[in-house]
Amino acid sequence: xxxxxxxxxxxxxxxxxxxxxxxxxxxxxxxxxxxxxxxxxxxxxxxxxxxxxxxxxxxxxxxxxxxxxxxxxxxxxxxxxxxxxxxxxxxxxxxxxxxxxxxxxxxxxxxxxxxxxxxxxxxxxxxxxxxxxxxxxxxxxxxxxxxxxxxxxxxxxxxxxxxxxxxxxxxxxxxxxxxxxxxxxxxxxxxxxxxxxxxxxxxxxxxxxxxxxxxxxxxxxxxxxxxxxxxxxxxxxxxxxxxxxxxxxxxxxxxxxxxxxxxxxxxxxxxxxxxxxxxxx
Amino acid sequence: xxxxxxxxxxxxxxxxxxxxxxxxxxxxxxxxxxxxxxxxxxxxxxxxxxxxxxxxxxxxxxxxxxxxxxxxxxxxxxxxxxxxxxxxxxxxxxxxxxxxxxxxxxxxxxxxxxxxxxxxxxxxxxxxxxxxxxxxxxxxxxxxxxxxxxxxxxxxxxxxxxxxxxxxxxxxxxxxxxxxxxxxxxxxxxxxxxxxxxxxxxxxxxxxxxxxxxxxxxxxxxxxxxxxxxxxxxxxxxxxxxxxxxxxxxxxxxxxxxxxxxxxxxxxxxxxxxxxxxxxxxxxxxxxxxxxxxxxxxxxxxxxxxxxxxxxxxxxxxxxxxxxxxxxxxxxxxxxxxxxxxxxxxxxx
Numbered sequence: 001x002x003x004x005x006x007x008x009x010x011x012x013x014x015x016x017x018x019x020x021x022x023x024x025x026x027x028x029x030x031x032x033x034x035x036x037x038x039x040x041x042x043x044x045x046x047x048x049x050x051x052x053x054x055x056x057x058x059x060x061x062x063x064x065x066x067x068x069x070x071x072x073x074x075x076x077x078x079x080x081x082x083x084x085x086x087x088x089x090x091x092x093x094x095x096x097x098x099x100x101x102x103x104x105x106x107x108x109x110x111x112x113x114x115x116x117x118x119x120x121x122x123x124x125x126x127x128x129x130x131x132x133x134x135x136x137x138x139x140x141x142x143x144x145x146x147x148x149x150x151x152x153x154x155x156x157x158x159x160x161x162x163x164x165x166x167x168x169x170x171x172x173x174x175x176x177x178x179x180x181x182x183x184x185x186x187x188x189x190x191x192x193x194x195x196x197x198x199x200x201x202x203x204x205x206x207x208x209x210x211x212x213x214x215x216x217x218x219x220x221x222x223x224x225x226x227x228x229x230x231x232x233x234x235x236x237x238x239x240x241x242x243x244x245x246x247x248x249x250x251x252x253x254x255x256x257x258x259x260x261x262x263x264x265x266x267x268x269x270x271x272x273x274x275x276x277x278x279x280x281x
Numbered sequence: 282x283x284x285x286x287x288x289x290x291x292x293x294x295x296x297x298x299x300x301x302x303x304x305x306x307x308x309x310x311x312x313x314x315x316x317x318x319x320x321x322x323x324x325x326x327x328x329x330x331x332x333x334x335x336x337x338x339x340x341x342x343x344x345x346x347x348x349x350x351x352x353x354x355x356x357x358x359x360x361x362x363x364x365x366x367x368x369x370x371x372x373x374x375x376x377x378x379x380x381x382x383x384x385x386x387x388x389x390x391x392x393x394x395x396x397x398x399x400x401x402x403x404x405x406x407x408x409x410x411x412x413x414x415x416x417x418x419x420x421x422x423x424x425x426x427x428x429x430x431x432x433x434x435x436x437x438x439x440x441x442x443x444x445x446x447x448x449x450x451x452x453x454x455x456x457x458x459x460x461x462x463x464x465x466x467x468x469x470x471x472x473x474x475x476x477x478x479x480x481x482x483x484x485x486x487x488x489x490x491x492x493x494x495x496x497x498x499x500x501x502x503x504x505x506x507x508x509x510x511x512x513x514x515x516x517x518x519x520x521x522x523x524x525x526x527x528x529x530x531x532x533x534x535x536x537x538x539x540x541x542x543x544x545x546x547x548x549x550x551x552x553x554x555x556x557x558x559x560x561x562x563x564x565x566x567x568x569x570x571x572x573x574x575x576x577x578x579x580x581x582x583x584x585x586x587x588x589x590x591x592x593x594x595x596x597x598x599x600x601x602x603x604x605x606x607x608x609x610x611x612x613x614x615x616x617x618x619x620x621x622x623x624x625x626x627x628x629x630x
Binding site for chain 2: 062066067068071126129130133143144222223226227228229230231232237240241242244245246247250
């Protein structure tokens with residue numbers, strides 16, 4: 001789940017002509033990929049799904065229609081959508097500045113962008129708590145509110161869009177923009193008609209990963225949100241509570257809902273990205 | 282990588298078998314490797330002659346002192362330990378799932394019962410003079426330095442404008458002690474069970490955040506949230522020792538917290554000697570120095586000025602025991618506390 005992977009996917013659309021590997025090596029490679037994916041990803045996911053239906057379907061239905069679970073899922077989705085929108089904008093802008101502008105300290109910023117990935121999210125939560133809590137130097141007290149949930153998610157998902165858009169911008173042929181400008185297109189029109197269509201798949205890919213990450217994020221929100229049921233309790237924290245209370249079936253059921261939502265978003269964004277690639281091509 | 286899916290040419294007849302065989306072979310190999318890794322993980326229960334101690338998080342510092350003290354005794358000569366500390370429920374579930382353990386200590390009895398049910402801890406673990414408990418504590422009110430809001434009784438917690446921090450009882454097993462202290466105190470005051478439940482509901486209206494663990498709750502409190510934190514006496518003492526600017530109040534009516542310890546069925550003799558050592562005056566004094574109430578009467582007497590006994594002290598057994606309380610109050614679907622959270626939550630949405 002790293003942005004470079006997403007970038008590769010987005011960028012691969014422009015370079016379809018890849019030399020065919022030799023059949024034998026390809027088969028061996030595919031076998032390893034299938035075996036590895038099965039072991040590391042698919043079997044655990046299947047186990048979660050199996051666990052969620054360990055009882056009967058009515059138990060599953062009861063678990064996911066539990067009022068507290070529904071409230072937590074709603075909050076998680078709403079916060080994640082806000083976070084994706086904001087970070088799609090901000091991430092693209094940051095990538096633009098990093099690639100196109102000569103600003104002092106650019107290298108430093110470029111390095112710092114990835115730090116939210118490196119920081120254990122529980123430490124991020126603790127730091128944000130000190131920053132936004134009662135005794136903070138900023139004079140804002142938003143800890144333990146829904147705003148704090150969004151702030152925590154903004155922090156941990158920032159790198160996704162930046163790192164997805166940045167390499168595409170680097171590869172972008174500037175002659176097209178120059179041609180557009182020399183034909184009289186305004187900078188805004190050039191950006192909208194020439195640059196944005198090329199960036200769009202990368203923004204979508206980064207946004208999809210940011211969304212998936214937001215939906216499952218635990219460490220940074222568990223401290224900062226105060227996990228007040230119906231108010232600031234997100235889905236992952238609710239699930240944690242179910243596990244701690246010995247209700248593993250309920251926990252798995254709500255997890256399956258999260259997985260399904262993430263899958264839908266990933267597939268949906270990927271379809272959108274493909275469509276915009278066709279239009280751009 | 283969907284865009285780069287090379288449409289592979291169908292290999293000539295006759296050659297078609299081998300690639301498929303290789304595919305299967307590679308997948309099989311990967312599976313076998315994983316199986317081997319899993320098998321290795323399962324067969325390390327012997328633990329190389331070391332005593333595996335698995336405990337909840339707060340007594341870690343006490344064990345830092347207790348283990349060297351044990352190693353100085355004749356029974357403890359040459360003993361070496363592996364230790365693991367974490368949230369009580371998590372630790373219990375880990376041992377249930379196969380984490381090697383010779384000595385287990387938890388913050389509350391249901392976590393021990395889980396291992397008895399799983400056949401890992403013998404059913405007679407609590408058949409000693411101290412009923413299997415190695416340390417005690419009480420639920421206290423941690424307040425701001427100087428107690429500016431004048432918090433002394435349970436009724437003070439539900440006065441207008443008072444904010445109370447309680448960890449989420451569904452995420453923190455330890456928080457269940459706090460809730461049961463509040464409930465039992467009401468019964469002690471002569472209220473009916475229905476009135477005591479009404480008090481719990483009123484109390485939760487004063488709870489602005491429900492952190493996921495006692496530790497998270499303490500950091501929320503020291504970060505400036507709330508007027509009162511419901512927490513254990515040993516945590517209060519530790520927070521003061523760590524320099525936090527807090528006081529604490531022991532209410533007249535409160536619950537006696539009892540922390541269970543046991544050796545597992547396959548534990549070596551030295552592990553059993555270690556648990557026996559923990560009941561010696563020397564070890565109990567180390568616990569006392571870390572803020573725990575000693576269970577051995579003579580050591581408790583020696584430290585009585587540090588640990589005043591409130592007049593209305595009661596135990597979980599006075600409320601029917603953990604078995605009854607867990608179902609009645611903390612069932613995540615039908616428990617009384619789940620209902621209170623739901624009523625308040627739906628009302629504020």
